[in-house]
Each structure stands twice: as structure tokens, then as C-alpha cells.
Amino acid sequence: MKILIIEDEESLAHTMREYLTGEGHVCEWVSTVPAAEEKIGVYDYDCVLVDIMLPGGSGLDLVDMLKKQQSQAGIIIVSAKNALDDKIYGLELGADDYLTKPFHLSELNARLKSVIRRRQFSGNREITFGEIKIIPDSKEVWVKGKEVVLTRKEYDLLMYLVVNANRVLSKGAISEHLYGDEIDQANSFDFLYSHMKNLRKKLTEYGCPDYIQTIYGVGYKFAQ
Structure with missing residues (x-):
């Protein structure tokens, strides 16, 4: 958050x-x-x-x-x-x-x-998106009944994508959400590419469809 x-x-x-x-x-x-x-x-x-x-x-x-x-x-x-x-x-x-x-x-x-x-x-204690279930209070992520262990930044990234599902998000907006406003002075988005790659890999390894769509030249979209 x-x-x-x-x-x-x-x-x-x-x-x-x-x-x-x-x-x-x-x-x-x-x-x-x-x-x-x-x-x-x-x-x-x-x-x-x-x-x-x-x-x-x-x-x-x-x-x-x-x-x-x-x-x-x-x-x-x-x-x-x-x-x-x-x-x-x-x-x-x-x-x-x-x-x-x-x-x-x-x-x-x-x-x-x-x-x-x-x-x-809407006041829910559990969030469901396709095959993904998230429990924010305990920061747990589950796919098809199995818990997926994420780093803090991977979890924050997933939450941001789910909250903004079906919207095209710029790389800058995602980076600011993960690291704060000063990140807009960064020279590259290599750290974001790494987080996105790792999150995608962990979710798909548990049988989750790849909901992360790369919008070339702009950013990403999380959609079924």
C-alpha cells in the first residue's frame, strides 16, 4: 500500500x-x-x-x-x-x-x-481473481488450493495489478507504487522487469494462467 x-x-x-x-x-x-x-x-x-x-x-x-x-x-x-x-x-x-x-x-x-x-x-477479506485468491490481512496468495510464496515487492505488485485489473498501467505508475515517488528519477526499469518476471513465473508454476499482459512501449495490463 x-x-x-x-x-x-x-x-x-x-x-x-x-x-x-x-x-x-x-x-x-x-x-x-x-x-x-x-x-x-x-x-x-x-x-x-x-x-x-x-x-x-x-x-x-x-x-x-x-x-x-x-x-x-x-x-x-x-x-x-x-x-x-x-x-x-x-x-x-x-x-x-x-x-x-x-x-x-x-x-x-x-x-x-x-x-x-x-x-x-467492497469490504471483502478475501480477493479472488481467476485462479488467484489473496488474503490481504495475512498477505497470503493461493493458486488452485496451494499457497504461493512471494517476496514483499512481488506481493505488492500483484495487489496493485489486481486492484487495477483490466487497466493499462504505465511502468512509471507501477514503479512509483512499489518504491515511492522518488523512483521517477530512476534511469531504467530493470528492477520492475525482474519483479514482473518472477511474479509471472511463480504464479504460472502453480498452474495459474498468465494474466500479465505486456503492452509494449507503455507497461502492463492484468486481465483474464
């Missing part, structure tokens, strides 16, 4: 980023409204964690911006403000959840998973 943390309290942002990275997520961090506007104006995220009180404006304005862009990102407001009006207004703007500081990191991670299940998988 690719996450943008918008938080001006540096120690908290560092703790959140370190924890969520350890849980297998790709995390970007900004501390001001202008920096956040630049990020969400250029890059796509699975989930955005946004504080309300920020240098340069309000986090609620960022929620409004995301919804006007028709962003598919889940939005969780993370704020020390516990005023009912702020909570209601944030949810009315389109935020998916509201978490009041202080909070346990495990609760944050659980809410992240819940938001993604609701937004991307």
Missing part, C-alpha cells in the same frame, strides 16, 4: 512512517499544505493520512482537494483536535475515518486495512 503522511509533528511523522514501512507499506511524508498539494497533484496514493492543523493551511482543504480530483485514495484524518464539528465536517467532505491523537499505531494500521478493504474490495 502506498501512503502519504501529512503531519507537521516531525517525531510523530517519523514514528508513523517507520511503523507503517515495517508493516510493508511504502510511505511518503510532507509537513505543510503546499508540499501536500504538490504531492497529491502529481502522484497517486492508496491512502492519505492528514492532520488538520498544518503550516500553510488546513488539512480539511486537502481532503476537499482530493475529493474534487476524484482521487481513489482512502482518507484518514489524524488530528489532536477532538471537536465534533471538525470531525463531522471532515467526514462530510469525504474522509473515510477520523483518528484522534494520541493513538496506538496498531489501531492506525487496522483502520488503514479497513479503509482499503472498503474502498478497493
